[in-house]
Amino acid sequence: ENTLDIEQIRRDFPVLDQTVNGRPLVYFDNAATNQKPLPVIHALTRYYEGYNANIHRGIHHLAEQATAAFEASRRAVQSFLNAKHWEEIIFTYGTTDGINLVAQTYGRRFLGKGDEIIISTMEHHSNIVPWQMLCEERGCILKVIPVDDNGELILEEYEKLLSERTKFVSVVHVSNSLGTINPVKTIIDLAHGVGAVVLIDGAQASSHLELDVQALDTDFYVFSAHKLYGPTGMGVLYGKKEILDAMPPYRGGGEMIKEVTFEKTTYNDLPYKFEAGTPNIADVVAVKTALEYMAGLGKENIAAHEHDLLQYATEQLSELEGLRIIGQAKHKIGVISWVMDGIHHQDTGVILDQQGIAVRTGHHCCQPLMQRFGITGTTRASFAVYNTKDEVDRLVTGLRRVQKMML
Numbered sequence: 485e486n487t488l489d490i491e492q493i494r495r496d497f498p499v500l501d502q503t504v505n506g507r508p509l510v511y512f513d514n515a516a517t518n519q520k521p522l523p524v525i526h527a528l529t530r531y532y533e534g535y536n537a538n539i540h541r542g543i544h545h546l547a548e549q550a551t552a553a554f555e556a557s558r559r560a561v562q563s564f565l566n567a568k569h570w571e572e573i574i575f576t577y578g579t580t581d582g583i584n585l586v587a588q589t590y591g592r593r594f595l596g597k598g599d600e601i602i603i604s605t606m607e608h609h610s611n612i613v614p615w616q617m618l619c620e621e622r623g624c625i626l627k628v629i630p631v632d633d634n635g636e637l638i639l640e641e642y643e644k645l646l647s648e649r650t651k652f653v654s655v656v657h658v659s660n661s662l663g664t665i666n667p668v669k670t671i672i673d674l675a676h677g678v679g680a681v682v683l684i685d686g687a688q689a690s691s692h693l694e695l696d697v698q699a700l701d702t703d704f705y706v707f708s709a710h711k712l713y714g715p716t717g718m719g720v721l722y723g724k725k726e727i728l729d730a731m732p733p734y735r736g737g738g739e740m741i742k743e744v745t746f747e748k749t750t751y752n753d754l755p756y757k758f759e760a761g762t763p764n765i766a767d768v769v770a771v772k773t774a775l776e777y778m779a780g781l782g783k784e785n786i787a788a789h790e791h792d793l794l795q796y797a798t799e800q801l802s803e804l805e806g807l808r809i810i811g812q813a814k815h816k817i818g819v820i821s822w823v824m825d826g827i828h829h830q831d832t833g834v835i836l837d838q839q840g841i842a843v844r845t846g847h848h849c850c851q852p853l854m855q856r857f858g859i860t861g862t863t864r865a866s867f868a869v870y871n872t873k874d875e876v877d878r879l880v881t882g883l884r885r886v887q888k889m890m891l
């Protein structure tokens with residue numbers, strides 16, 4: 485039984501309290517980005533009103549205050565991921581940025597002709613394209629774990645792909661388009677069995693699952709703050725210290741250096757080696773608040789509530805004639821994707837929006853996965869802590885209206 489007071493929680497999210505096209509907003513696009521609670525918004529304004537300054541090199545009071553808050557956020561993320569060392573937490577601009585960093589530094593330094601990189605059919609484009617770019621440049625070979633009809637990875641096929649040629653495995657923890665939770669611990673252990681290095685894309689996992697990078701023994705883990713009630717344009721790359729130490733820097737510039745002369749530049753220590761330029765200071769600071777907000781509610785309570793909504797939505801949507809749910813994995817987060825006979829997903833999205841219901845339609849940056857299911861896209865509802873069963877009812881009514889208008 486759920487212990488969260490959802491009505492109380494909704495008051496923390498001012499954006500939810502509005503009408504869209506004359507109807508109370510139903511926000512079901514949380515997998516794209518979720519909404520921000522007042523404490524996070526206040527952390528941002530407190531920073532700009534009280535102690536905005538550039539970090540690390542400043543000697544004055546505000547610079548020291550901003551630096552302390554920035555580094556406190558790093559410690560908060562370290563503890564959120566249960567990383568062994570604070571230097572293993574690199575601030576990035578998001579999941580996409582973190583994956584590109586690894587492909588462009590680890591990849592270009594350590595992967596070469598004939599080396600194999602394994603990804604999966606359900607990857608987001610941001611965990612496909614950086615590896616394709618690397619393969620094109622370095623002559624590596626991309627291998628892809630297939631997905632079954634339920635939207636689960638076929639692990640026997642993964643095992644067949646693994647060999648001494650496998651040098652890197654990069655797989656999504658939770659699918660953004662289907663909600664599937666992948667057995668990443670098994671995937672990581674199997675990869676390590678052949679000596680491959682592993683990256684896990686945690687963009688969708690970070691706000692729903694308990695994370696422990698040491699227990700997982702993953703080499704890299706990436707996520708975006710904006711999917712866990714934090715700001716946009718800010719993310720995290722976790723990497724094992726010895727691997728990060730061996731990697732060349734990514735962007736060159738200020739902060740990432742020890743000493744610069746025109747003859748030679750020496751690079752800074754971790755994590756600063758990978759943090760060139762002035763970062764999103766306010767957003768990094770606010771991430772700590774977002775993590776505290778989630779911890780205050782209890783991640784397991786959030787997950788249980790979203791799971792209730794998923795179950796309810798699955799039951800309700802299954803009753804609609806001609807509606808087919810794509811992705812029926814045993815273990816899912818609160819994401820539900822579907823197609824409807826004779827109705828294009830885009831029309832569905834437009835008609836739902838007319839009723840104040842925000843969903844996402846299309847390929848969800850997973851075109852190869854859509855091709856696997858023989859479709860061009862789906863309509864997707866994705867749940868966060870502030871969503872309710874009444875809102876699911878609104879969706880079902882909305883979809884009946886879509887059918888009435890389109891069929």
Ligand code: PMP
Binds near residue numbers: 516659
């Ligand atoms: N991977 C997954 C699974 C995602 O859901 C997303 C965001 N939709 C990304 C990567 C990319 O994240 P970002 O746009 O924040 O870089």
